[in-house]
Amino acid sequence: MVAAMVLLAGVTRFLGAEPATATAGTIATTSTGADHSTTVPGCAGLEQTRIPSSAMSLPTTGGRVVSASVMTSLVSGETIKYCQVDAEIHPVDPAAPDIRMRIDLPYDWNRKAMMFGGGGYNGTIPDLTAKVPFGPTDQPTPLARRYATFASDSGHRQSPDAVPSLDGSFGVNDEALNNFAAGDALKKTRDASLFLIRHAYGTKPAEVYFAGGSTGGREALNVAQRWPKAFDGVISAFPAWNNLSEVLDLGYLAQVLSRPGAFPGPEKQTLLYDSVINACDGLDGVKDKVVSNPRGCDFDPRELRCAGGVDTGPSCLSDPQIKAVTAMSSPFRWPYRIASGETQYPGFPFLSGADMRTPFLGFGTAAPANPMPVTSGYGLQYWEQWVKYFLTRDPHHNSLDVDPRHPGKWLDRISYLSTVQDRNSVDLRPFARAGGKLILLHGAADELVSVRSTSDYYQRVRDVVGPRATHAFTRYYVVPGANHANFGTPAFAAGWDSLSALERWVERGQPPTNPIVADANHDRTRPLCAYPDWPRYRTGDPDSAASYVCTR
Structure with missing residues (x-):
């Protein structure tokens, strides 16, 4: 950009x-x-x-x-x-x-x-x-x-x-x-770019598309919300649409993880991830290290409790560590109103932040501190930058001194920033009336942006626009085993030709039909099920999408 x-x-x-x-x-x-x-x-x-x-x-x-x-x-x-x-x-x-x-x-x-x-x-x-x-x-x-x-x-x-x-x-x-x-830079860049495209080729594009993930996913939803005629089709992957709300959750987690004995080190993170996989892997009918139905995964971290709740080594979690991982997976609600109208962030599934193949995006390998270690999780460093430059505008401010539950003098600033950072308009009818098409994607094991958050946004759109009208211009897919942007070595490195699917939908009126997602790290495929469906194994080759059926 x-x-x-x-x-x-x-x-x-x-x-x-x-x-x-x-x-x-x-x-x-x-x-x-x-x-x-x-x-x-x-x-x-x-x-x-x-x-x-x-x-x-x-x-x-x-x-x-x-x-x-x-x-x-x-x-x-x-x-x-x-x-x-x-x-x-x-x-x-x-x-x-x-x-x-x-x-x-x-x-x-x-x-x-x-x-x-x-x-x-x-x-x-x-x-x-x-x-x-x-x-x-x-x-x-x-x-x-x-x-x-x-x-x-x-x-x-x-x-x-x-x-x-x-x-x-x-x-x-x-x-x-x-x-x-x-x-604002999105529309300025789009307008300037189309000016130069016409200057270079002598004509404007027949179609203009947008694709982005994470912050780019929020930007993708933003252009559909604010400028419904600017783009013909949009691909929004793992979108951080409620950015202020997530920041508040990240700040709360920074405080929780900074408490004495609360941070689970790399070995304990691996223990947690492996335990979740062992408990939930076979719920979709096949054991393949991919949890296809994370909402059906009912794992209790107290099963890993050390004797007496005291840390005795890498084979168990102490009581402070159990509280920390439970906080990470639970909704964070704040006891005050903010101008965007958001009231909570839904937390992260146990399956996400504990995967030590991508520690930088999850817990990190060091507890939060002041200043924030570069080996702490990405989200914790994101929080520190936000406190220093968005909230207090004081580069020397200790981010751990700001309590998202009780922000005190910072409440008005937080409320204002919510109107800037939470891009939460769900009335996408102007985008649909303009002929726009939206493809939403999110990995079920995302460490940095909660898949629950995207599911929440999609459900809000359905509630306002209506299920049938939403289906006419939007598809939402949760990819089992996929993490944030295929970072590191995810359980399932998702690959789907969403652009060709979007082209057919926008240019020929043909919506996605029975899409299949491939794992770039393994020779296997899965059906890409429209939310809230997920792929259940039936019979045949477990590495073939044909052996699964989308169910709910």
Whole structure:
């Protein structure tokens, strides 16, 4: 996610008054009535192009192209030629940072565009040659399909000394905060990118899609909520849509895990994960280390209690550790009102944060402290950044001194931030009326964003829009065994060609039918069941999706 442009040069081309300039060796062009379009980007003509503020629906002071270069890269096993455009969008507040953005404009353009969402606190431009979240390894990425791909840093640049995606220091500036948390940078980037796409090819895209996971998943839902006509189809994976609510839960867990003797070390985390698998693995009809129906997994951590509740080693959990893991898996409710209307965060299934194959995303390997260790869990470090730069705006503030249950003088600020960070509008009827289609995905063993939270959002949409109307434009799939973004070595490394499914739905009116998800780490497949269904083993090869039936 990056930056963009400034003023009046090129406006006539944006309006279609003259054809875009193509580079040497132009391929055959296609005529579209009054517009003159080509499948070859006019890369040389983009250098130093200024983007007028009028090209963007939200306030900016315009932008400009910083560089435009013809590139060749190996993408999905194929050499792709494209024009890489770096640009920047200038803020209204001179103290706010630019939005840095990038667009990859392929030769042999397919007349479609794809915007990628970010992750964590953003601060870098996503890889525009990458696949969509949970995308398959054996299918071409959007750029390899000749999509024009674009994204931005959401309006701030991460410090080179920071842990990737964990620099919240931009939060001290209101415009930067709104660009990121409220999603203003999304629409600014989209508008600037479409301006440059038309400038390069002489025509606008026939379809524009959005794909993102985690923070990018929240961004995907955000664009459907706030700008229902801006994107034709959206893929939202493991979305952190109620960001403020989750932050409060993470802050509570930071306090719980920082208590003396409460933090379960790596060996105890492995014990907990293995115990949950042993207790719940066969409930779907087959033992394969994948729990297909986590809601049916009724595990009590007190079964692992040390004698007398005192820590006696790695083969059991002490009473403080049992309280800590129970807190992690339980809903966190706060005894006060916040402006977004949220009242709780649903907690994480036992199956998630204890998997030591991805300790960074779960508990981490060190207890929370001040300052927060880089070996603590990702969410705990996220909390510390939020306290320092979003809440108190004091980089020296001890995050463990803020109690999410009793925030005291910080309550009003928390309530305000909830209106910015909780993107919880569930009336998606304007998006549906505009013809938009939404695919929601979440791994059942996600360590960082609770799958229960996405299920909650989906159910709210059904309650407001209606089950039949929701089914007409939305599909929600929970992937058994999948974790957050296939990080590390998950039990099931999910891969499904959601982009092709979305294309068929948007462009041909064909909704997803009997989708199958593959495990990239093992030679096996499963049916991708529409929530609340889950795959139950019937008979036959347990590694084949044909041996399962979706049930509830």
